[in-house]
Amino acid sequence: MSLTRKKELVKEKVVRSHGCRGACIRCTKVHRLIDKMAESNIPIGYWFLNMKEFKGAPKLKEIVDDYITTISDKYMDGNSICFAGNQGTGKTMSSICILKEAIKKGFSAHYITASDILNEATDSRHSYNLKALLRDVDFLVIDELDSRFFSSDNAKELFSGIYENIFRFRSHNTLPTIMCTNETDGILSVFHGQSVQAINSLNKQYLTIYPVVGPDFRKQQVKHAS
Numbered sequence: 001m002s003l004t005r006k007k008e009l010v011k012e013k014v015v016r017s018h019g020c021r022g023a024c025i026r027c028t029k030v031h032r033l034i035d036k037m038a039e040s041n042i043p044i045g046y047w048f049l050n051m052k053e054f055k056g057a058p059k060l061k062e063i064v065d066d067y068i069t070t071i072s073d074k075y076m077d078g079n080s081i082c083f084a085g086n087q088g089t090g091k092t093m094s095s096i097c098i099l100k101e102a103i104k105k106g107f108s109a110h111y112i113t114a115s116d117i118l119n120e121a122t123d124s125r126h127s128y129n130l131k132a133l134l135r136d137v138d139f140l141v142i143d144e145l146d147s148r149f150f151s152s153d154n155a156k157e158l159f160s161g162i163y164e165n166i167f168r169f170r171s172h173n174t175l176p177t178i179m180c181t182n183e184t185d186g187i188l189s190v191f192h193g194q195s196v197q198a199i200n201s202l203n204k205q206y207l208t209i210y211p212v213v214g215p216d217f218r219k220q221q222v223k224h225a226s
């Protein structure tokens, strides 16, 4: 079973639960959205979640609602933001809701974690295509920008070089990047080595950091359910 197969199963389920024969306008639209979300690397578990059912930090919902309603301006301005907060505040879901809105508006979008950037960008079989994609895509989410995923200063340094290259290109071309980190003091501890100073000044100039601290809302949900 591959993710492609799973995607097809999800599409079949959409039709089944709609009760049509599959070629109706609604299901065709949903199927097209599914293809785009899969192409954008959005994890399947987030495909059908939306901000209306959002259970995370209320402040996050406000920021996302604002971003979404003015998404075309955000694209033109290249508005880059970073959600910095503890686990369970809804950062991943928020960032993905922005991507889904971008897709619906016809923009290209891509979701990736910081550790996947490091793994894939240092693998010569994919590195060229991936870097080009991450530089060019209209809306990019970099999730889990957390120092715990980088086992050594060496790994951090390697990642820092890649990050600087991608984020500099995107910022200078006014392309929006959305980042999420569990580092509540900001993302500087993720970086190491020669690029740190340059990254520092890039982030200062182009990145708005939103601290989102709060209880782990996922735990609360479980508590309420029991």
Ligand SMILES: [Zn+2]
Binding pocket: 015, 018, 019, 020, 021, 022, 023, 024, 025, 026, 027, 028
């Ligand atoms: Zn249908």
